[in-house]
Amino acid sequence: MADKVIYLREKPVSLSPADERNFKIKYAELLNPAQLAAVTHRDGPLLVVAGAGSGKTRTLIYRVARLIESGVPPGAILLLTFTRRAAQEMLRRAEQLVGDRAGAVAGGTFHSFANNVLRRMGAPIGLKPNFTILDRSDMEDVVNLLRTRMGLASRERRFPKKGTIAEAISMARNKRRALEEEIEIDFPHLGEHQTEILELAKNYESYKRERGLLDYDDLLYRLAELLEQHENVRRRLSDSYRYIMIDEYQDTNLIQADLVRLLAMNHRNVMAVGDDAQSIYSFRGANFRNIMDFPAIFPGAKIVKLEENYRSIQGILDVANDVISRAGEKYTKALFTQREGGFRPFLVRAQDEHMQSRFVAQRILELREEGVELGQIAVLFRSSFHSFDLELELQRRDIPFIKRGGFKFIETAHIKDVLAHLRVIANPADAVSWLRVLTLVKGIGHRTAERTIDALIAADDPAAAVAKLADQARGGADGGLKRLAALLAELRDVQKRPPEQIAMTLEYYLPVMREAYADDYPKRERDLEHFQNLTERYKSLEQMLADMALEPPNDSLDGMLATDSDDERLTLSTIHSAKGLEWKVVFLIWAADGRFPGPQSVGDDEMEEERRLMYVASTRARDELYLSYPIHMFDRSFGFVMGRVSRFLEDVPAELLQTATLQESE
DNA sequence: TACAAGTAAGTTTTT
DNA sequence: CTTACTTGTA
Numbered sequence: 282m283a284d285k286v287i288y289l290r291e292k293p294v295s296l297s298p299a300d301e302r303n304f305k306i307k308y309a310e311l312l313n314p315a316q317l318a319a320v321t322h323r324d325g326p327l328l329v330v331a332g333a334g335s336g337k338t339r340t341l342i343y344r345v346a347r348l349i350e351s352g353v354p355p356g357a358i359l360l361l362t363f364t365r366r367a368a369q370e371m372l373r374r375a376e377q378l379v380g381d382r383a384g385a386v387a388g389g390t391f392h393s394f395a396n397n398v399l400r401r402m403g404a405p406i407g408l409k410p411n412f413t414i415l416d417r418s419d420m421e422d423v424v425n426l427l428r429t430r431m432g433l434a435s436r437e438r439r440f441p442k443k444g445t446i447a448e449a450i451s452m453a454r455n456k457r458r459a460l461e462e463e464i465e466i467d468f469p470h471l472g473e474h475q476t477e478i479l480e481l482a483k484n485y486e487s488y489k490r491e492r493g494l495l496d497y498d499d500l501l502y503r504l505a506e507l508l509e510q511h512e513n514v515r516r517r518l519s520d521s522y523r524y525i526m527i528d529e530y531q532d533t534n535l536i537q538a539d540l541v542r543l544l545a546m547n548h549r550n551v552m553a554v555g556d557d558a559q560s561i562y563s564f565r566g567a568n569f570r571n572i573m574d575f576p577a578i579f580p581g582a583k584i585v586k587l588e589e590n591y592r593s594i595q596g597i598l599d600v601a602n603d604v605i606s607r608a609g610e611k612y613t614k615a616l617f618t619q620r621e622g623g624f625r626p627f628l629v630r631a632q633d634e635h636m637q638s639r640f641v642a643q644r645i646l647e648l649r650e651e652g653v654e655l656g657q658i659a660v661l662f663r664s665s666f667h668s669f670d671l672e673l674e675l676q677r678r679d680i681p682f683i684k685r686g687g688f689k690f691i692e693t694a695h696i697k698d699v700l701a702h703l704r705v706i707a708n709p710a711d712a713v714s715w716l717r718v719l720t721l722v723k724g725i726g727h728r729t730a731e732r733t734i735d736a737l738i739a740a741d742d743p744a745a746a747v748a749k750l751a752d753q754a755r756g757g758a759d760g761g762l763k764r765l766a767a768l769l770a771e772l773r774d775v776q777k778r779p780p781e782q783i784a785m786t787l788e789y790y791l792p793v794m795r796e797a798y799a800d801d802y803p804k805r806e807r808d809l810e811h812f813q814n815l816t817e818r819y820k821s822l823e824q825m826l827a828d829m830a831l832e833p834p835n836d837s838l839d840g841m842l843a844t845d846s847d848d849e850r851l852t853l854s855t856i857h858s859a860k861g862l863e864w865k866v867v868f869l870i871w872a873a874d875g876r877f878p879g880p881q882s883v884g885d886d887e888m889e890e891e892r893r894l895m896y897v898a899s900t901r902a903r904d905e906l907y908l909s910y911p912i913h914m915f916d917r918s919f920g921f922v923m924g925r926v927s928r929f930l931e932d933v934p935a936e937l938l939q940t941a942t943l944q945e946s947e
Numbered sequence: 948t949a950c951a952a953g954t955a956a957g958t959t960t961t962t
Numbered sequence: 963c964t965t966a967c968t969t970g971t972a
Contacts, residue, residue: 364962392962417961442957442965497962564960664959686960726949831962857960879959894960 304350306378312336312343319585320344322552323351326545326579328530329554330572332616333601333900334592334863337554341526342371344552345386346378348524359522359544360388363529365832367861371528387522391537393831395500398507398518400823405511406503408493411823413704413711414830415489415496418692421447422713423494426731427484433477441471441478450482454498455566457535492710492738501536508543519547529861530555530575534566542578549579558605558612561857561894563886588614590900592863594622596937597906601899603933608892609885616900626899626906628872628930628938633913636943638674640909641868645680645851648866655681657865659852661898663877667870668853675851682851686858691833695794695805696812700829702786703779706772707822710738721793722765724758744770764789779819787813856898867902872927873910895929908938 301309308320316336319329320343331337341360349355362368368388375383389397400410415423425443433440449471453463460482464471471478489495495503508515525545527533530553533541545551553575560569576582590598598618605612631637645658662668665687675682690696698721701714712734719730733750740746744766751762768789772782787809795802815834819825852864871877878891899906914924925931930938 390962439966444965500962562961565962666959689961724949728948833962855960881959890960 304347306343306346306350308343308347312340313587313589315585315587315589316340316343319552319587320347322583322585323348324548324550326549326575326582327552328572328575328582328584329552329587330584330613331554331556331587332590332614333556333559333897334590335587335616336589336591337528337556337587338371338374338861340587341528341552341554342375342378344526345371345375345383349379349382353524355382355385356387357521357523358386359394359525360386361391361394361525361527361541362388363390363532363860365389365393367528390831391533391540392497392500393827395504395540396827396831398504399495399500400827402514402517403503403507405514406507407490408495408503411708412493412495413708413714414500414827415494415713416692416830416833417447417451417497418697419494419713420451420496422716423485423488424450424481426713426716427481427488429727430731431477431481431484433481440474445471446478446481449478450485451496451498452566454502455534455536457566488712492712493708494711494713498536501540505536505540505543508540515543516547518544523548524550524552526552526554528554529559531557531560531569531572532562532565532567532860533571534568535571536566538571538574538578545579551579558608558614558893559860559897561860561890561897563890586614588616590616590618591620592903593618593900594620594624594904596622596625597899597902597904599937600626600906600933601896603937604892604899604929605896607929607932609889622904624905625937625939626902626908628926628940629907629909630926630940630942631909631911632943633911634670634915635674637870637909637911638671640943641671641870641907642674642678642680644868644907646678653865655849655851658868659854659859659862659864659866659901660868660870661854661856661859661901662870663856663879663894665855667876671870672853680851681849682853684853686855689833690808690811691829693805693808695798695809698794699783699786699790699809699812700826702768702772702790703782703822704826705743706769706782707826709740709743712738718765721790721797722758722761723793723796724754724761729758742773744773761793779822779825780813780817782822783813783816856894859901860897863901863903865903866905866907867898868907868909869898870909871911872908872930873914873924874926874928875914875916875924876910877927878929892929895927 308317312320316339319327319340329337329340331340345358345360348358360368360371362371372383372386372388375386396414399408403410421443424447428440428443445468449463449468450460452467453460456463460479461475464475464478489499508518522544525541527541541551555572557569557572560567576584595618598616602615629640631640641660648658649655660668660671668684672684698717701717704711704714705718715734715737716730719725719733720727737743737746747762747769748766751759751766754762768785771785791806794805798805816825877895878888882888882891908930910924910926912924913921916922
């Protein structure tokens with residue numbers, strides 16, 4: 282941004298019909314009236330309540346194009362979306378409309394935006410640009426460390442485990458509650474440990490602050506802190522991003538809504554797009570009431586509703602509308618479509634899980650015969666383990682697939698091990714990674730590692746400090762420490778690029794790994810190879826590490842052949858990860874009570890969210906929708922029990938669904 | 948003090 | 963299947 286930009290802001294620009302001729306794109310011909318109203322809106326707050334498949338993305342893209350065509354510099358537009366993938370996809374489509382200029386639009390998730398701003402401008406609140414981002418399992422590592430350090434582990438009453446504590450701490454922050462209150466409301470069974478947990482949470486805060494560590498929640502909170510306390514920073518950001526657009530607004534939480542308010546304080550040019558009926562992230566503190574509250578935060582906001590669905594045929598929409606119509610909460614709109622079609626969604630009863638898998642695999646093969654590409658088909662499920670049996674069946678039949686959501690291979694121990702070595706190079710104060718790196722050395726356990734870490738952090742040259750440790754080491758740890766010192770020196774010495782640094786780390790780590798995971802190291806080696814390929818393109822270590830924490834590649838390798846392109850692969854996905862996507866044919870497996878909704882959805886609010894999930898799942902389908910469930914399902918404590926169809930489908934009128942029972946052929 | 952092996956208990960969704 | 967904690971051995 283070299284040129285100085287002067288903004289004229291006396292009056293919102295209102296275009297008379299004649300002015301339309303100044304635009305290359307014929308907006309009025311390409312958009313319906315509601316979409317057009319949203320796209321041509323220029324200054325001031327705008328809320329777009331957009332139903333599933335109503336052209337929400339299209340509206341955002343055309344608004345970006347319209348702004349650019351009106352002379353707004355692309356760099357002054359900030360597009361906050363749910364995943365960076367979504368942002369990139371939007372910008373790609375915008376580029377098709379207005380050309381390369383769209384590439385300069387800023388975009389990403391709240392977290393990645395916060396990361397960038399804090400690295401660039403975080404100094405006033407005491408942040409160094411090389412801070413480390415802790416993902417959830419890093420956070421748990423720290424909690425665990427403090428738990429042992431505080432002597433909370435061995436007591437008569439079992440102290441809650443690290444995951445639960447981390448969950449409570451994070452949830453409190455996402456819902457913007459005091460931890461006491463959060464424990465009382467969502468974790469009443471932890472009440473007896475409250476004093477210790479509060480103490481631990483306090484230690485966790487100072488531990489992070491002292492070592493330049495930020496967890497996911499810190500990214501948002503510290504950005505808010507920066508904007509609130511330093512008006513000059515806020516002004517600078519507000520001046521550079523003069524038009525802010527937020528996708529999936531129903532899934533933002535209070536702190537994110539607050540960030541929007543702060544960023545837009547100086548110009549109020551905010552466009553929020555969302556669907557209250559599709560809010561599925563309240564477990565992360567998201568609150569769909571943010572949508573309703575938008576006009577209160579931004580008085581005078583214009584509201585546009587998009588209700589026409591362009592995605593699904595009427596038969597699919599009828600089922601989806603019926604599911605959501607039984608919700609306790611009344612939603613703002615009902616979808617309609619002009620896509621007629623004779624297909625009614627199938628409700629398929631299978632004898633057991635394996636039969637369900639065979640049905641899905643068989644139908645997919647038939648569809649392929651009919652000319653439907655695998656890339657046009659998806660299988661959705663509530664929890665990622667629901668697809669295990671199906672994955673085996675797909676492999677058996679050589680159907681290539683890609684799995685999204687659930688398991689992240691970046692979180693497996695071996696990948697985290699490799700990353701830890703690079704993280705201590707990027708931020709030598711990163712105690713979490715030091716702990717990992719040191720305990721990997723043979724002869725060093727938690728005790729020794731912990732005693733040593735503070736000295737390492739204080740040292741100017743960590744590699745030399747490790748070498749010194751090797752000299753003093755007892756118990757056969759010296760050899761391992763020497764090799765580690767050599768690696769660290771090598772990694773630090775030259776300004777190498779991530780791919781080389783990873784290659785060097787692997788040379789050191791692979792022998793260590795073969796010993797540590799003697800039983801399954803071949804699989805882990807393949808993972809590491811895949812990981813190496815993924816990181817090939819990175820030029821900066823910091824960028825790579827930030828990406829790995831914020832946008833981890835979460836595709837599983839299983840069932841994926843190197844030769845398969847995206848079009849030739851079936852998608853398996855959790856419903857959460859399918860958000861915003863669509864396919865020609867969608868299968869929803871395990872539509873059974875006890876799986877979907879799961880056993881832990883007991884409260885009314887939780888059940889409402891499960892219902893919205895069912896709505897999201899069914900509205901992903903364009904032409905065909907198959908809902909299936911097994912009537913015999915395995916339960917840990919009861920063995921095989923009778924399965925029942927999901928309560929959300931139970932009351933759907935019979936004429937809206939075709940029911941089918943699977944039969945073994947002779 | 949480090950670590951392997953064994954027992955027992957709890958299991959969703961994501962940045 | 964993972965995590966927490968105990969016990970036995972070097």
